[in-house]
Amino acid sequence: MSSQNKTDGAADGAGHEVIAARMRALMVRSxxxxxxxxxxxxxxxxxxxxxxxxxxxxxxxxxxxxxxxxxxxxxxxxxxxxxxxxxxxxxxxxxxxxxxxxxxxxxxxxxxxxxxxxxxxxxxxxxxxxxxxxxxQMRMQPTWTAKHDALTELANRREFERRLSDHVGSRRHEPVSVLWVDVDKFSEVIASMGSEVADHFLYGLGQMLITKVRASDLVARLDDDHFAVLLPDCDQHYAQIVAEKMRASIASFRLRWGLHRTRVKACVGVVQLQPTLETVDAVLGAGALACAEGKAAGGDSVRVFVSAGGFEELAG
Incomplete structure (x- = not known):
């Protein structure tokens, strides 16, 4: 064997030993x-x-x-x-x-x-x-299932609306905002990758959204690919900042599920509670309409509901 081959063989052996040592350390300390x-x-x-x-x-x-x-x-x-x-x-x-x-x-x-x-x-x-x-065990409790979405383990629509109703029409002076999050073209993900992969994507997306808000905020899955976020003690300006962080995070979020890879974008509608929005449905409708305006403009955007008397005037 030439000296070069011996050198290469020694280097390979040393490399394998390093890899083995790393594996042993990982298996002990992970x-x-x-x-x-x-x-x-x-x-x-x-x-x-x-x-x-x-x-x-x-x-x-x-x-x-x-x-x-x-x-x-x-x-x-x-x-x-x-x-x-x-x-x-x-x-x-x-x-x-x-x-x-x-x-x-x-x-x-x-x-x-x-x-x-x-x-x-x-x-x-x-x-x-x-x-x-x-x-x-917690998920098996009736109180948990009544308040949570089984797929994402986030709050469900009923719980979100209950929590939101505590703020609608309140005489307290602290500002409260709501975000409506709608994933763009999610039906294409389902069609191309199947419902099982899509479900894992929604779960991962929901867990990621939680990391973008405070512990006092509430993230919920309302239905299908629609999420909502309740932001107590949060005015429209700060809500816009949170919404933009969420939009950017969703755009950079990657689903890696085995051999399957996908990415999506989303629109976020922002609405701060105001006297003209007298019901929970009105608040959610304002957020959804602001979000729809973003989708109509091409998606991957944030839109803010600014009208004092209706849903017609939008900005973002």
């Missing part, structure tokens, strides 16, 4: 419960993954059968079938699964699984599992 699964066997499990399933320093799930995590043979085989179908369709598997710990106790985990190589859907997969037992 806050995520991550495992790599091949067929019915766990090839490698992170420290958090082991802890989640009741294992510690003395025991490790690496090398164990995947069946050991599931409550029954039927649950295990059902998950295998679902993951195979999802991977073949170019989609990750995102499923809430009932798991069993080493001591026999059970918990609900959100499993997000993807192939390591999408061109080998039957090969090794990466699993990320999050304990959602408490969140699931």
């Amino acid at each position: 806050p995520l419960a991550v495992a790599f699964v091949l067929g019915n066997r766990i090839e490698l499990a992170s420290e958090q993954f082991n802890h989640l399933f009741g294992h510690g320093d003395e025991t490790d799930l690496s090398g164990e059968p995947v069946r050991a995590l599931h409550v029954s043979d039927g649950a295990h085989s059902g998950l295998v079938d679902k993951s195979a179908a999802a991977f073949l369709a170019g989609r990750p598997l995102d499923e809430e699964v009932e798991y069993v710990r080493r001591d026999g106790s059970r918990f609900w985990g959100r499993l997000q699984a993807t192939p390591v190589h999408w061109d080998q859907p039957g090969g090794e997969a990466m699993w990320i599992v999050e304990d959602v037992t408490a969140a699931r």
